[in-house]
Amino acid sequence: MAQKVTIEPVTRVEGHGKVTIHLDDNMNVVQTRLHVVEFRGFERFVQGRPYWEAPVLVQRLCGICPVSHHLAAAKALDVIVGAGTGHGLTPTGEKMRRLMHYGQIFQSHALHFFHLCSPDFLLGYDADPAIRNVVGVAIKFPELATQGVLMRKYGQEIIAVTAGKKIHGTGAIPGGINKNLSIAERDALLNGPAPLNIDKMIEWADAALQLFKDYYMKNRDFVDNFAYFPSNHLSLVRKDGALDLYHGVMRAVDAEGNKILNDVDYQEYYNYIEEEVRSWSYMKFPYIKHLGKEKGWYRVGPLARLNTADFIPTPMAQKEFEIYKAHTNGKPNNYCLHTHWARLIELLHSAEVIRDLLRDPDLQKDDIVTKGTKKFEGVGLIEAPRGTLFHHYKINENDQITMANLIVSTTNNNEPMNQSVNFVAKKMMNGQATITEPMKNAVEIAIRAYDPCLSCATHALGKMPLDIKLYNAKGDVLDHYRS
Amino acid sequence: MSETVKFTIDGKECTAVKGQLLIDAAADNGIYIPLLCHMRDLVPAGSCRICTCKVNGRYMSACTTPVEPGMNIESNTAELNDIRKAIVEMLFVEGNHFCPSCEKSGNCDLQALGYKYQMMVPRFPYAFERRELEASTPKIFLEKNRCIFCKRCVRLIKDEQGRSIFAFKGRGKTLEINIDKKLAANMSDDLTMKAMNACPVGAILKKEVGFINSIGTRKYDKEPIGSDIEKIHQ
Numbered sequence: 024m025a026q027k028v029t030i031e032p033v034t035r036v037e038g039h040g041k042v043t044i045h046l047d048d049n050m051n052v053v054q055t056r057l058h059v060v061e062f063r064g065f066e067r068f069v070q071g072r073p074y075w076e077a078p079v080l081v082q083r084l085c086g087i088c089p090v091s092h093h094l095a096a097a098k099a100l101d102v103i104v105g106a107g108t109g110h111g112l113t114p115t116g117e118k119m120r121r122l123m124h125y126g127q128i129f130q131s132h133a134l135h136f137f138h139l140c141s142p143d144f145l146l147g148y149d150a151d152p153a154i155r156n157v158v159g160v161a162i163k164f165p166e167l168a169t170q171g172v173l174m175r176k177y178g179q180e181i182i183a184v185t186a187g188k189k190i191h192g193t194g195a196i197p198g199g200i201n202k203n204l205s206i207a208e209r210d211a212l213l214n215g216p217a218p219l220n221i222d223k224m225i226e227w228a229d230a231a232l233q234l235f236k237d238y239y240m241k242n243r244d245f246v247d248n249f250a251y252f253p254s255n256h257l258s259l260v261r262k263d264g265a266l267d268l269y270h271g272v273m274r275a276v277d278a279e280g281n282k283i284l285n286d287v288d289y290q291e292y293y294n295y296i297e298e299e300v301r302s303w304s305y306m307k308f309p310y311i312k313h314l315g316k317e318k319g320w321y322r323v324g325p326l327a328r329l330n331t332a333d334f335i336p337t338p339m340a341q342k343e344f345e346i347y348k349a350h351t352n353g354k355p356n357n358y359c360l361h362t363h364w365a366r367l368i369e370l371l372h373s374a375e376v377i378r379d380l381l382r383d384p385d386l387q388k389d390d391i392v393t394k395g396t397k398k399f400e401g402v403g404l405i406e407a408p409r410g411t412l413f414h415h416y417k418i419n420e421n422d423q424i425t426m427a428n429l430i431v432s433t434t435n436n437n438e439p440m441n442q443s444v445n446f447v448a449k450k451m452m453n454g455q456a457t458i459t460e461p462m463k464n465a466v467e468i469a470i471r472a473y474d475p476c477l478s479c480a481t482h483a484l485g486k487m488p489l490d491i492k493l494y495n496a497k498g499d500v501l502d503h504y505r506s
Numbered sequence: 507m508s509e510t511v512k513f514t515i516d517g518k519e520c521t522a523v524k525g526q527l528l529i530d531a532a533a534d535n536g537i538y539i540p541l542l543c544h545m546r547d548l549v550p551a552g553s554c555r556i557c558t559c560k561v562n563g564r565y566m567s568a569c570t571t572p573v574e575p576g577m578n579i580e581s582n583t584a585e586l587n588d589i590r591k592a593i594v595e596m597l598f599v600e601g602n603h604f605c606p607s608c609e610k611s612g613n614c615d616l617q618a619l620g621y622k623y624q625m626m627v628p629r630f631p632y633a634f635e636r637r638e639l640e641a642s643t644p645k646i647f648l649e650k651n652r653c654i655f656c657k658r659c660v661r662l663i664k665d666e667q668g669r670s671i672f673a674f675k676g677r678g679k680t681l682e683i684n685i686d687k688k689l690a691a692n693m694s695d696d697l698t699m700k701a702m703n704a705c706p707v708g709a710i711l712k713k714e715v716g717f718i719n720s721i722g723t724r725k726y727d728k729e730p731i732g733s734d735i736e737k738i739h740q
Contacts, residue, residue: 071639072607073647075716080607104714187721191606194720202720421641422713 029492029503041490042466044448048496051453055445057437057470058304066427074100074418075197081414081429082191087134089191090127090182091407091432094120094269095414097195098403102290103418105395106198109270113393114385116199121269122380123185123194124405125373128268129224130178131408132325132370135474136231137171140363143468144238149461167234170218170227177212177224181377184208199392206387213381221381225339225374232343232367239364250359250443250469253278255311255320256327257435259289259406264333266344266372268406274331275311275321280355283311289404292413298430308437309430320438323410324473325365330355337379340372359443362472407432409474433475443469458502513577515559522573529557529568532581538732539581540590540619542597542706543656544569551657556593556619558586591623598625599632602651603707609716610708612724616654617707618731637682643690645698645713653683653709663701665689671701672710683709 027045045054065084069077078096082089097120098108106112112120138157145164146155154162161168179189184204186192194200217223239246255278259271273292275284284295298307299316310319321327329348335341347368350356356365380386403414410432417426433440447469451462492503509524515537522531530546532539543554550570557568560580568581580586597616605611640648659672660683671693675684693701695712702712721727 073641073711073713073716075714076607076609079609079717083606192721193717196717197714201718202723422647423639423641 027492027494027498027501029490029494029500041492042444042470043492043494044452045494045496046452049454050456052445052449055441055448056303057440057444066429069424069427071423073422074103074416074424075422077414077416077424077427078195078197079191079193081427084429084431086190088127088131088407088409090123090186091405091412092414092429093186093192094124094195095403095405095407095412096416097197098270098405099401099414099416100197101403102401103398103416104197105397106393107395108290111393111395112199113388113390115203115388115391116393117269118380118383118385119185119200119203119391120195122204122377122386123182124269125376125380126178126181126185128178128408129228129370129373129377130175130182131474132366132373133171133174133178133228133231135408136235136363136367136370137168137174139474140471141167141171143464143471144235148464148468152460152464155464170231173218174224174227177219180219181212184212196392198394201391203388203391204381204386209381209386213378221374221378225371225378228367228371228374229339232364232371235364235367246360247358249465250446250472251357252359252442252446253357254322254439254442255283255314256330256355257284257311257321257323258328258331258411259404260328260332261336262286265336266328266332266334266340266369267336268328268369268373270405273404273411276331276355278355278357280330280353283314289413290402292402292404293415296413296430298434304437306434306437307430309435310438321435322439323432323435324362324408325369326356326359326362327410328406329365329368335368335372337372337375339375340368343368343371359446359469359472362474366474409433410435433473436473436475440470440473440475443472456501511573511575513573513575513579515579516582524574525572527569528559528561528566528571528573528577528579531573532568532579533735536736537581538735539568540622540732541569542615542619542654543658545658545662545704548658548661551661554593554597554654554656556590558589560586587623590619591625592629594619594623594625595628595630597654599628599630600635601654601707602634602637608652608708609711610652610705612721612727613719614708614726615706615731618726621726622730622732635679640685643685643687643693645693645695646685646690646701647711647713648683648685649709649711650682651709652707654707655681655683656706658704658706659683659701659710662704663697665692671697 027043029041029043041058043056044052047053065081069080072080077100078093081096082093084092101111102108142155142160146159183189186194212221214220255275257275259267260274261267261271273284273287273289277283287295295312296309297312298309300307310316311321335344347364400417405412412432413430415428416424419425444466447465451465492500494500510521511524512521515532520535529539529541529544540556542556543551552567552570555567558565559568561571562578605617611617637650660670663671665671669689671686671689673684675682698712701710
């Protein structure tokens with residue numbers, strides 16, 4: 024008799040979702056879906072609001088990476104106030120925003136590695152779920168857990184001095200920023216008492232990366248064979264092909280590394296990206312228009328970024344990038360769990376960028392806002408921790424927002440997450456009548472690799488526990504797991 | 507010559523010119539009585555009642571009561587502070603106040619009083635009134651959802667011929683603040699800023715300057731409302 028497995032809610036990711044696995048009469052997996060079951064509607068209720076309110080209002084989508092929404096909205100409004108994109112801002116304006124953004128990347132990547140995914144690596148995928156969590160890590164590896172907490176704190180401190188507070192600040196305004204970095208703020212971050220200074224952060228970021236690499240060398244078969252599937256990859260890259268998480272042009276490559284989008288000005292993203300709605304999820308499915316729905320879906324995030332970028336413009340991260348790329352002979356990396364590796368290279372890169380920015384005297388200058396001829400439409404793209412984030416606004420002659428379109432990182436990863444879950448389900452659940460703990464965790468690991476934020480993706484509120492349901496062909500629930 | 511009178515507020519001996527409004531006299535003696543509708547030198551409105559005190563045992567609004575010799579005034583008492591907290595709560599539930607995305611946050615008197623009286627959850631049900639925004643004037647964004655009907659703008663903001671640029675429309679539940687679009691079209695930047703600064707909440711916004719003050723530099727980021735007055739006589 025055909026069956027359906029549902030995993031609901033999914034744990035140690037941001038937001039709330041569930042997984043359903045359909046089995047046929049021979050107990051083979053025929054279809055797996057990650058359902059995102061939250062709904063909010065930010066795109067609707069910002070309509071009518073004054074445009075300068077958007078960066079502060081829309082960031083309330085999320086408490087994990089509000090800075091990304093804050094900056095993506097501000098970048099879109101830069102266009103509207105005539106400041107242009109990227110280098111259109113004053114050096115102080117742009118660099119303060121970069122500092123805020125890389126602080127955000129640093130804290131979010133540290134949070135993901137140490138708090139969300141390290142329990143799997145350090146304690147084992149098959150460890151007792153009661154201890155396979157951040158508390159378990161803190162008990163067994165207290166020094167490492169402390170590093171995780173302090174790295175996140177350091178990133179949050181950067182956000183506080185650039186945005187005004189650690190969560191939901193107001194630093195970025197249309198055309199620039201509302202404060203520069205004082206000498207005292209700079210010195211505290213640069214040379215503060217250990218461990219909260221940039222040199223220690225770089226050291227710890229490097230150590231976290233080496234830790235993962237050690238794990239990988241010992242568990243190469245598992246990591247390489249867990250949810251490997253070819254896909255397209257999309258991200259911003261700097262005009263010269265460098266990894267740039269704040270600004271650049273859109274680039275997409277296929278599984279073989281052929282450029283399928285290159286040097287695309289994101290103001291025209293809608294000519295290249297389209298979103299599909301499916302009845303069973305509140306999260307949309309974006310795809311590259313000219314490739315169509317079947318072939319046009321793509322991955323975003325750390326794995327995608329290191330596949331689209333030609334190099335990393337900081338020395339330590341570049342060295343690690345070369346090692347990482349050598350593993351796939353320079354070709355795109357399509358190993359799902361290598362996302363963690365890529366994320367940790369970005370963590371190191373972020374720390375290096377933060378160090379360079381803190382040493383830049385432009386951050387102490389007073390020329391912080393620039394404006395030009397007003398426009399009535401603007402698009403802002405940024406590489407959020409979880410991937411490319413799109414904000415698109417239109418305003419009327421009264422300065423009110425008339426249209427908002429947000430394509431959030433996790434939304435971009437919707438199809439890849441479904442693909443990963445399907446891959447794992449087929450591998451582990453074919454012929455199985457019940458859901459075992461390792462099965463549940465394998466499904467979660469596949470989803471967690473993307474560090475998804477399902478709240479952001481549907482613009483929804485809440486935490487994300489795991490819910491799995493098993494259905495037969497008639498739609499009867501045969502097994503149900505809820506954490 | 508003006509006659510000086512003596513009176514007490516919460517037992518403290520105070521002096522003022524006879525006839526001076528109690529709320530101003532208290533401030534001159536270093537005592538903060540909360541206010542929302544009152545502005546010194548404007549004709550008193552007495553509309554918000556947050557300054558309610560007990561004068562010789564009777565409830566009186568401090569912004570409409572002239573001081574007299576020998577008055578015994580109670581202000582900072584548990585009973586009066588709870589009444590004031592209730593008024594703040596009523597103002598919050600009567601309008602639509604979303605501090606997290608309001609550009610007046612940190613500079614807002616109503617928000618500051620909410621903190622002062624430690625308002626957590628209003629004791630009254632939210633009204634969720636739906637009021638339209640007025641964004642069609644060139645310099646002002648009028649957020650009617652946040653208006654607390656203090657009438658400061660109506661009394662203070664006039665054009666060169668003395669005509670009020672703001673006015674109330676409707677009565678009772680349908681009362682709302684309005685702006686004369688013709689007069690507003692000629693407002694200077696200075697007058698626009700004066701209107702925005704006079705508004706104790708975020709109802710009157712000068713366009714395109716939102717969030718220009720970073721967190722930490724706003725009016726109530728470092729000190730609670732009334733601290734400036736209480737410092738005078740410390």
